[in-house]
Amino acid sequence: MLKFIKHNMESIIGIEIFPIISVLIFFLFFVGLIIYAIRMKQSEVDEISALPLNDSTETTNASNTTGHE
Template sequence: MLKFVKEHMQTIEGIATYPMISLLIFFVFFTLLFWWVITASKGYIKEMGNLPLDNNNPQKR
């Protein structure tokens, strides 16, 4: 089965570009995420961290 898949994948033209595109998307996403974490306001991070513990604003059900 694996041999069939491997041979079939080699017949598709341009198949080598898909792993490169995936790597590029992965790298860009985590680079942007890292940039956001570094530049995020410390007050915002603290506020979001304390949000589950905030008893002054109960959820409406």
């Protein structure tokens, strides 16, 4: 099965560029994500880091005003 796929892929002209493009997109995405994280304001970082610890039931109850019951 793998030989069949490998043979078909080798017969496609220009196929060798796709892995290079994939790695480049992957690398650029994470570089952009790191730059975004570094440039964030400290207040935003503090707010985001406190989200799992917030026990605010007011926001969840306010969003469920339509109700299913």
